[in-house]
Amino acid sequence: MKLAPLLPCIALLPGLAAAQGxxxxxxxxxxxxxxxxTAFEGAAGGGLVPWAVLSGYGDRGEASATAFGSxxxxxxxxxxxxxxxxxxxxxxxxxxAKQRLDIDSVAPGETLEQSVIGMKLxxxxxxxxxxxxxxxxxxxxxxxxxxxxxxAVGAAADEGVDVYLSASKLWLHGLFGRSTFLNGTVRAxxxxxxxxxxxxxxxxxxxxxxxxxxxxxxxNRRWVVGAEYRQKPDRLAAFREDDWRDVFxxxxxxxxxxxxxxxxxxxxxxxxxxxxxxxLSVELAR
Amino acid sequence: xxxxxxxxxxCAALFAGGCAIAPGPSPDLGAARAAAPAPADDRLFRxxxxxxxxxxxxESFVRExxxxxxxxxxxxxxxxxxxHRLIQEQLCxxxxxxxxxxxxxxxxxxxxxxxERRDMNAVVEALMRAMDEQELPIxxxxxxxxxxAPKRRDVLGx
Numbered sequence: 001m002k003l004a005p006l007l008p009c010i011a012l013l014p015g016l017a018a019a020q021g022x023x024x025x026x027x028x029x030x031x032x033x034x035x036x037x038t039a040f041e042g043a044a045g046g047g048l049v050p051w052a053v054l055s056g057y058g059d060r061g062e063a064s065a066t067a068f069g070s071x072x073x074x075x076x077x078x079x080x081x082x083x084x085x086x087x088x089x090x091x092x093x094x095x096x097a098k099q100r101l102d103i104d105s106v107a108p109g110e111t112l113e114q115s116v117i118g119m120k121l122x123x124x125x126x127x128x129x130x131x132x133x134x135x136x137x138x139x140x141x142x143x144x145x146x147x148x149x150x151x152a153v154g155a156a157a158d159e160g161v162d163v164y165l166s167a168s169k170l171w172l173h174g175l176f177g178r179s180t181f182l183n184g185t186v187r188a189x190x191x192x193x194x195x196x197x198x199x200x201x202x203x204x205x206x207x208x209x210x211x212x213x214x215x216x217x218x219x220n221r222r223w224v225v226g227a228e229y230r231q232k233p234d235r236l237a238a239f240r241e242d243d244w245r246d247v248f249x250x251x252x253x254x255x256x257x258x259x260x261x262x263x264x265x266x267x268x269x270x271x272x273x274x275x276x277x278x279x280l281s282v283e284l285a286r
Numbered sequence: 287x288x289x290x291x292x293x294x295x296x297c298a299a300l301f302a303g304g305c306a307i308a309p310g311p312s313p314d315l316g317a318a319r320a321a322a323p324a325p326a327d328d329r330l331f332r333x334x335x336x337x338x339x340x341x342x343x344x345e346s347f348v349r350e351x352x353x354x355x356x357x358x359x360x361x362x363x364x365x366x367x368x369x370h371r372l373i374q375e376q377l378c379x380x381x382x383x384x385x386x387x388x389x390x391x392x393x394x395x396x397x398x399x400x401x402e403r404r405d406m407n408a409v410v411e412a413l414m415r416a417m418d419e420q421e422l423p424i425x426x427x428x429x430x431x432x433x434x435a436p437k438r439r440d441v442l443g444x
Binding site: 059172 | 431
């Protein structure tokens, strides 16, 4: 299954929404920052972790669309991501992301590319107003477009499906009177380095459960500081794989722009240890 | 928007005087102040600037509600004087200022208005702008929002 033919379907979604009588509001009515940013796999979230919030600011009866670009620059690698999403009725989010990892420093002239099609369903709860968290169930259909290198290092498959359950909660009057955000995600995955190095190994294609956490404190309505941790499986014999973490600053100047800047520690990637560096993501929403 | 204004007009016709808030007893605020004992924790009341601060905030809030395209429709036939007084009573009572709120419950006051999530979101944003205008510190603003957040289901009639 190649995912590329599915990409045009995403473009049809706004038309579908319009046919259902859902009109894109100017930015949507949900409160500022409640759409989060876009995580590097295309889902609304932080930098590394998908959250239970849906992209954009559409509430019930509204639709929203986002586009994003992210760059990650660590010691030996450069990751560039572009993507887009559509959210309808504050119920379902569909996203697409294209990742390109430059591995020239370890394999001259090589890049690793992956496409991710994401679907997220808000199961219930409301991030801001409810006592309990907002829940969402997501799937990410991942397809490695450059399988030569992953195959050479022992990956079994060039595509895989991640399934995750996220719970997000914002306490309006949280730490030090500041709005405080917490997200927990549990993911079932077979991916090596989130899929950039393929899925499973020749002897082991079972799913692993991993945990991911994001926490943040809003200094005011527009600025948030926080941190994330993403557990990862580690089963390629050739290379060690580490959990990922970052500390981030988020800026929400208005409902049409969000910026997340982070310092990320991605550990060991394809034999190169201590991959640390800058992460910058810009999302446009309407 | 046409749907909203129809609902508002219907509602206004039925109650002939108040839509968002149906007519009810209206003792003056001074009597309410005197009647209730001051609670132990009045930190938020003081952070809001006491009665004067709450009055100014309520004025800003009403002005913002009137200026916003979405919220304006809901208040077109509302007795604004009474609404303004009840907002002050509620803020004072819930922030520990010792007032008694004399209006209907949130569920009753908003019943039948056809308030959707986007309308509620617009009201919250109007309150945020009002608090910005009053230059309230962010922690005070968050405390006010946290007081009101649990009322959402009542306002939406869920």
